[in-house]
Amino acid sequence: MDISLWRTLDAASNRASEGLRVIEDFVRYGQNDKYLTTELKSLRHQLDSTLKKLDRLTSIQSRDTFGDVGTTLQGKLEQARSNWHDLLTANFKRLQQALRSLEEHAKLIDSAAATAFEQARYQSYSLEKMVMTTIAASNTFADVAIYVLIDGQASQPVFESLVTKLLHAKADVIQLRDKNLDDRTLVARAQCLRQQTVGTGTKFIVNDRPDIARIVSADGVHVGQEELTVAQARMVLGPGKLVGVSTHDINQARQAIRDGADYIGVGPTFPSGTKSFDHFPGLDFLREVAAEITLPAFAIGGITADNAAQVTAAGIHRVAVSGCVNQARDPRAVIDSLRSLLAG
Ligand SMILES: Cc1ncc(COP(=O)(O)OP(=O)(O)O)c(N)n1
Numbered sequence: 001m002d003i004s005l006w007r008t009l010d011a012a013s014n015r016a017s018e019g020l021r022v023i024e025d026f027v028r029y030g031q032n033d034k035y036l037t038t039e040l041k042s043l044r045h046q047l048d049s050t051l052k053k054l055d056r057l058t059s060i061q062s063r064d065t066f067g068d069v070g071t072t073l074q075g076k077l078e079q080a081r082s083n084w085h086d087l088l089t090a091n092f093k094r095l096q097q098a099l100r101s102l103e104e105h106a107k108l109i110d111s112a113a114a115t116a117f118e119q120a121r122y123q124s125y126s127l128e129k130m131v132m133t134t135i136a137a138s139n140t141f142a143d144v145a146i147y148v149l150i151d152g153q154a155s156q157p158v159f160e161s162l163v164t165k166l167l168h169a170k171a172d173v174i175q176l177r178d179k180n181l182d183d184r185t186l187v188a189r190a191q192c193l194r195q196q197t198v199g200t201g202t203k204f205i206v207n208d209r210p211d212i213a214r215i216v217s218a219d220g221v222h223v224g225q226e227e228l229t230v231a232q233a234r235m236v237l238g239p240g241k242l243v244g245v246s247t248h249d250i251n252q253a254r255q256a257i258r259d260g261a262d263y264i265g266v267g268p269t270f271p272s273g274t275k276s277f278d279h280f281p282g283l284d285f286l287r288e289v290a291a292e293i294t295l296p297a298f299a300i301g302g303i304t305a306d307n308a309a310q311v312t313a314a315g316i317h318r319v320a321v322s323g324c325v326n327q328a329r330d331p332r333a334v335i336d337s338l339r340s341l342l343a344g
């Protein structure tokens with residue numbers, strides 16, 4: 001066996017492990033994201049077990065750091081990482097390049113190991129998407145706590161007046177959710193909501209209908225478990241838009257992360273006057289999400305200023321509400337009290 005092959009495998013395996021460690025440390029200590037940390041750790045273990053199968057001792061013995069012509073060739077950008085995006089991108093690249101090098105060189109000695117490196121590389125692409133989307137979404141929703149669902153109301157003027165009140169109350173997100181209006185009226189309401197929200201800082205999401213969200217240039221769409229997938233919604237909406245998905249158990253919440261959703265709705269939490277349910281994942285589900293997921297999560301279902309403290313006690317500090325705001329004589333007062341409860 002050519003010693004230069006072992007030397008290459010040694011260098012590439014160190015590079016892969018180091019890149020992966022940097023990403024894992026960032027997600028673990030910087031983001032406190034248990035789910036993503038677990039996924040990264042599982043890739044690290046998978047990689048370690050493949051490396052162990054290769055002859056590790058021979059590769060360490062073939063190491064020649066002082067004789068490595070590459071140690072003094074440092075790219076100008078290597079010591080410059082201006083933000084989390086650069087840092088993570090550079091380390092995912094390092095990981096993926098090292099895995100490709102391991103794969104190609106392992107082909108010369110161990111085809112099973114080569115296949116395992118290839119699979120690890122594909123997994124790293126998925127992890128990159130999950131990590132980058134989660135961190136970007138956490139930034140996008142950093143100051144977002146109150147998400148209000150409204151229907152199209154009895155007429156356009158009534159609708160406009162409700163939206164005006166919600167904007168004065170500084171609702172962070174308004175979702176247009178109407179299951180009864182015909183498409184043309186729904187588009188008209190959506191256009192009106194777009195005009196009223198543009199430039200206000202309040203995000204505008206359309207429920208169920210990526211097509212309508214696209215027509216009116218909404219900020220995004222919300223889809224349920226039986227509707228278009230996150231990927232299909234993005235295909236319709238185009239790039240740079242938000243896609244949220246409803247989740248009712250922890251596996252759906254994890255899947256939403258793997259699918260690249262920008263946020264999740266978690267619930268139903270309590271019985272709701274807006275929509276009826278016969279199963280309530282409730283506060284236990286909120287606790288599960290809070291314990292392992294940092295993708296922005298909005299508790300939904302029957303939430304009011306009277307029970308919001310239970311939501312925060314479960315570890316969730318964002319809510320999606322309908323009845324308690326829409327039926328209030330003073331929506332602003334409800335939003336203000338929700339906001340202070342969620343901040344506490
Ligand atoms: C923020 C948010 N979370 C959950 C839902 C519910 O969506 P879905 O399960 O598709 O049910 P419908 O709202 O379509 O009846 C939501 N709309 N928004």
Ligand SMILES: Cc1ncsc1CCOP(=O)(O)O
Binds near residue numbers: 267273274
């Ligand atoms: C659409 C939806 N999905 C789960 S609960 C719910 C309705 C939320 O409205 P409310 O805050 O009035 O319970």
Ligand SMILES: [Mg+2]
Binds near residue numbers: 207208222223224227
């Ligand atoms: Mg839906």
